[in-house]
Amino acid sequence: MSTPRLLEIKDLRVEFKVYGGVLKVLDGVNFSVNAGEKVGLVGETGCGKTTTMKAILRILPIPPARIAGGEIFFKGQDILRMRKRDLSKVRGSGISMIFQDPTAALNPVFTIGEQLGAVVQHARPENRRLSKRKIRDKAIIPLKEVALADPERLLDSYPIQLSGGMRQRVCIGMALATDPELLIADEPGTSLDVTIQDQVLRLLRVLVEEKGTSVILITHTLGVVRETTDRVYVMYAGNMVEEAHTRKLFAEPLHPYTQGLMQAVPKLTGGGIAEGIPGRIPSYLDPPPGCRFHTRCPRVMDICRRQKPPFFKVDEEHQVACFLYDQNHDRHKEETATL
């Protein structure tokens, strides 16, 4: 590839140890972001989107989480094997993240000013020694950027004193305060009503456009992906199942799961993603062998139950993890027929 990779995830495996056993959630995730790119990530609830993003920043709660394998590179540096000191340089000013649930992301016993102040103070080495007053002045800027009224008063407020929409904006402001090279936006505004969600997304788009930030946008709403992103990944049960340029993916979805998603689109009025596909995401305690989608796939073949499909390149801008697109596809079909 000639384009420089900003972020690259290779064969990432993440498990969660829970009471009943081990949840094998991420099952060899491959994912990348190029500089300046806006990448979408879609998939039904519980498929591992947030887990993948938290792994990038090394903020998964360990335990219960465990990185069982794989590599993550940010600008060529190996994040998973990085020393703590180097890691703290990547976090914030390298990569920052807007959390899915703004209420959970804010510490209930600190004011917005205390939390945002700490972020601002460590966003740049030269901010480290600034006075409280100066930090406060700097903290006001991102709050103004996300169009929050009366930022002075906001700094002295506690999270419970704010509305859901305000908390969401605060979280966006906080993530932007570090002026990151890569911004991860995990379903921004999903917890809010549709109009506010719309405002928040528009605001985010403008801010990111201004600064030329690279973005990973996670969302349940395919329309948003189509309008906002350059490239899309589709995720199912801890695997990336399809990757394509946004236009391509919408014009010609290849993976049976993606096709199901697209068919479900008319029904998607802010609701869940998977209503078009019968069945449910499999249990991570004892995931199906081979292709994890085979329990729900309308075109399942025999090989799908035995072997895990790798990414097959359909063309330069499109790859899909499904045996239907294997060169040897016809043979797989014959095998299935003779059984």
Add this chain to the structure above:
Amino acid sequence: MQLIGFLSRRAFQAIFVLLGLSILIFVIARVLPGDPARTALGARAPQWVVDRLREDMHLNDPMHVQYFYWLTDAVQGDFGISLVTRRNVADDVKEFFPASLELVLFAGLITAVAGIGLGTLSARHKDKWIDNAVRIFSYAGVVTPSFVFAILFLLLFGLVLDWFPTIGRLSQDVPRPPTITGMMTIDALLAGQLATFWDALKHLILPALALAMGSMAQEARLTRATMSDNLTKDYIANKRALGVPERKVTGRFLLKVSLIPTVSIFGLDFAASLSNAFLVELIFVWPGISRYGVNAMLRKDLNAISAVILILGITFITVNIIVDLVVRGLDPRIRLRSARSD
């Protein structure tokens, strides 16, 4: 403004609690079997002397009249004469209470510092050997009564290793500090007598540690549980994700939110310390109020019993108000909620 409202509300409640407590104490003390006047004077005193003492003590008056006499004196700090020591009960309390207070406060300090410290250590090294060691230690601490620790420490650190003195509050040859608070260590510091301070501290350490073990273990377990739970929360991940260094994430953002339950049960720990103090005071020959109180109970020394229970009640209420104040300081949700209900 809010704070004043809170304090006056709590003070008002405290008065009612204390009034109720005083009635309770008074009634219990009076219904204990045996004649206090007879107990005071001994079996061989002639009946007419006993009768006269009963008259002097208003023991022949109806209960509510007796209570009225007692209460009017009590609010003036006059609890009458001890039937056993023949001294003013108020003087006894002034002598013995600071000794216990010193013991319990120092135990509280150990509980807070060591309990929170061990709990934090444990949570940060969850499931590593250090965590397992702390867990075994705190399990043992919770299930072992404080007098067992007292005897153990006395034998080991006092007699075998001879690191610490095991009797009383001060060595014979050390000059006593002038009484200001009645707490030896503090009085010695105030008077600038460092040698005395050191000696008093050495006397204090073993009994305080024995007394602190149970609640320290309790606090360590609670701190560990809250912290390791909070460590998985998004608001911690969020600060890490945005580049706040680990030192600050755990030392500031995690600590404050995790201290709330720990501080909240501190009031209960303190009550437990007060009641456990008796055996510890007995073992280390500590001239404290618990020992005095139990002796008074055994001898049916009415005035002393009432004074002791009342002073312990006041201490308990005060500590709980302080604990609530600290929790309010830590948790804005409580402040804001009570502001709304005002």
